[in-house]
Amino acid sequence: MGTPFISRLEPTRLDGYDPSKPHDQQAAHLPPVFLDAMAVREAVFVGEQGTPLDCEYDNDDARSCHWTIYASVNMTASAEQRDPSTGAVLRPRRSETRTMPIGTMRIVPFPHPPHPPPGARYVGNVLQDDDDDDDGEGGAAQDHSGVSSLSSTAGAAPPRRRSKTLTSVDEERQASALPYGPDKPTTYHDGKExxxxxxxxxxxxxxxxxxxxxxxxxxARKWLEDNPAFFNPSVTELGMDQLKVGAVSEIPKWKGLVCCHAQERVVKVYEKWGFRVDEGMGKWFEEGIPHVGMFQRLHIKQGNPKV
Ligand SMILES: CC(C)(COP(=O)(O)OP(=O)(O)OC[C@H]1O[C@@H](n2cnc3c(N)ncnc32)[C@H](O)[C@@H]1OP(=O)(O)O)[C@@H](O)C(=O)NCCC(=O)NCCS
Known part of the structure; x- marks a missing residue:
């Protein structure tokens, strides 16, 4: 494997992405870095872990930053051919170097739906009713509980299956700037930050x-540290009225807090990166697989707020 290189994709319109189709059957105008991220997600979450293909893409994809890592791999283009009677090489093996996506991750900006209720069970991204005991054993396993609903606020009805209708990035970013109600406080999150x-x-x-x-x-961490105001809502673009705040000090501003919803079995991987399990968030189940919340705080310079 050659030295891997990483590409980053900032929030972008993904209009025309068809969640029912795999990455290699999507419209040609879609950003290659995103299609490569989807190639990895399809291999891992859909192929390996059993997530339904149409649940893999969601409304958070357009408003997120994505990182895709690539490796140059030496591959056999055509096999060696030998004379069966003499064993002499008729045509040597031919190899070629190909660049392929091998990993991905994304950072979703605020706001988020409320933290999953402890003990909750999600099947196909849908929060099951208390009296529904179908835990969907043996299926998907990734961070799919944060069912994206840009309009959802704390205290509102729990998130349901994601809408497949995409709005434009402008609308998404605008929605993401709107204030959201307080969430329940947990060990590392006061419910408001x-x-x-x-x-x-x-x-x-x-x-x-x-x-x-x-x-x-x-x-991703270095980029967040270097661009702490990137996801902060812009007063100039949105105006104080639309932000529904009375003073600049009330505009939501990122101060370095990062969350992840981790499968319990990979908690140690995230701990090595500095995340800590948020005991107050409890445990919930996605497709029968136990998940926990983890947080870490990056030490960012409080740059100028976006104006
Ligand atoms: C999680 C994942 C991304 C990590 O991939 P990776 O970069 O190849 O990680 P590595 O295997 O190199 O492991 C990194 C470190 O974590 C440790 N580690 C990896 N998996 C672990 C596990 N399940 N339990 C404990 N430690 C683990 C490794 O031992 C290694 O430790 P070291 O730093 O002391 O050497 C990969 O396993 C994956 O794609 N899994 C399937 C998808 C998934 O479950 N994603 C997480 C959703 S929450």
Whole structure:
């Protein structure tokens, strides 16, 4: 494997993405870095862990920053051919170097739906009713509980299955700037502070064991540290009225808090990156797989707020 390189995609219109189709059957105008991220997610979450294909893409994808890591791999283009009677080489093996996506992750900006209720069970991204005991054993496993609903606020009805209708990035960013009600306080989150969410962390099986995901996280963390105001809502674009705040000091501003919803079995991976389990968030189940919340605080310079 050659030295991997990482590409970052900022929030972008993904209009025309068809969630029912795989990455290689999507419209040609869609950004290659995103299609490559979807190639990895399909291999890992859909192929390996059993998430339904149409649940893999969601409304958070357009408003997120994505990182995709690539490796140059030497591949056999045509096999060696030998004369069966003499064993002499008729045509030597021909190899070629191909660049392929091997890992991905995304950072979803605030706001987020409320923290999953402890003990909650999600099946196909849908929060099950208390009296519904179908826990959907043996299916998807990634951070899919944060069912994206830009209009959802704390205290509102629990999130349901994601809407498949995309709005434009402008609308999404505008919606993401709107104030959201307080969430329940947990061990590391006071229920009010804006946080970004790390998710869809995946490395294709053939490339695991080389700290590839850690390499991506370091790139994402550095970018967040260098761009702390990136996701903050803009007063100039939206106006105080639309932000529904009375003073500049009330505008939501990111102060370095990062959350992730981790499968319990990979908690140790995230701990190595500095995340800590938020005991107050409890445990919930996605497709029968136990998940916990984790947080870490990045030490960012309080740059100028976006104006
Ligand atoms: C999680 C994942 C992205 C990590 O991939 P990776 O970058 O290849 O990670 P590595 O295997 O190199 O492991 C990095 C470190 O974590 C440790 N680690 C990895 N998996 C672990 C596990 N299940 N339990 C404990 N430690 C683990 C490794 O031992 C290594 O430790 P070290 O730093 O002391 O050497 C990859 O396993 C994956 O794609 N899994 C499937 C998708 C998934 O479950 N994503 C997480 C959703 S919450």
């Amino acid at each position: 804006p946080y970004v969410k790390l998710g869809r962390v995946a490395v294709v099986p053939e490339f695991r064991g080389h700290h590839i995901a850690g390499q991506m996280w370091r790139a």
